[in-house]
Amino acid sequence: MGSVLAAGRLEQAVVVGMRSAGGVLWGYEVDDELVALCWAGANLVPVVPADDPRVAADALDAFAALARDAGRRCSSIVGPADAVLGLWERLSRVWPRAREIRGDQPSMVIDRAPLVAADPEVRRSRPDDLDLVLPACISMFTEEVGYSPASGPNGPYEMRVRGLVGQGRSFARIEPVDGRRQVVFKAELGAVAGGVAQVQGVWVTPARRGLRLSESGMAAVVEQTRSSVAPLVSLYVNGYNTRAIAAYEAVGFRRVGTYATVLF
Numbered sequence: 001m002g003s004v005l006a007a008g009r010l011e012q013a014v015v016v017g018m019r020s021a022g023g024v025l026w027g028y029e030v031d032d033e034l035v036a037l038c039w040a041g042a043n044l045v046p047v048v049p050a051d052d053p054r055v056a057a058d059a060l061d062a063f064a065a066l067a068r069d070a071g072r073r074c075s076s077i078v079g080p081a082d083a084v085l086g087l088w089e090r091l092s093r094v095w096p097r098a099r100e101i102r103g104d105q106p107s108m109v110i111d112r113a114p115l116v117a118a119d120p121e122v123r124r125s126r127p128d129d130l131d132l133v134l135p136a137c138i139s140m141f142t143e144e145v146g147y148s149p150a151s152g153p154n155g156p157y158e159m160r161v162r163g164l165v166g167q168g169r170s171f172a173r174i175e176p177v178d179g180r181r182q183v184v185f186k187a188e189l190g191a192v193a194g195g196v197a198q199v200q201g202v203w204v205t206p207a208r209r210g211l212r213l214s215e216s217g218m219a220a221v222v223e224q225t226r227s228s229v230a231p232l233v234s235l236y237v238n239g240y241n242t243r244a245i246a247a248y249e250a251v252g253f254r255r256v257g258t259y260a261t262v263l264f
Contacts, residue, residue, distance in 0.1 A: 118216060
């Protein structure tokens, strides 16, 4: 479960090449066996063995040394909490101060039919929806992280959203709001690897909040993802966002671990 982010980046690199995937992969071996890895790109994603503290510590030491030499180029460190916080403990002595540390992000999964009815209006986004989907994605990111990811036409964030739409990994409900069509619910499959699809970017437009669109919308995302992408659907959520956690639990998600994110 904890490796889906890094594994998704690795699978992408196999398809398009490491340079086009936007990062590099660091590996740590013991007796010629790969036992830990870290994706280093726009995000730093460490994955170390949870059942061997000594090996995990040695791997984090090695990844921290590489990160120190490279300098901070990522916008965040994200992944399983023990690995992220352990890596940050080592880097905090030499890297600039983090803007925010989110150390308790429940990691949740569902591997069965949702417990609530799916919203029939939630569908995969189409390329001709991009002019509606992109502003919703920018609004979600800005609200969640605290700054806009937009960098002009065809910038990295726009290309990321465009790619998810093209891959059938963007879901949205689009309907009229104040006389014009808008995205009122949306979510993306930010990473897919090893039979696991990780949902990211769940968002409901402010004008429609409080109507339980996130529950029925997520049920639709789960149904469509499990039928054609991966049998196991995962996500992680800020521990302080009790309303979102309750909504995911109502859909049928259960907690299986803890993520952490260090934001710069």
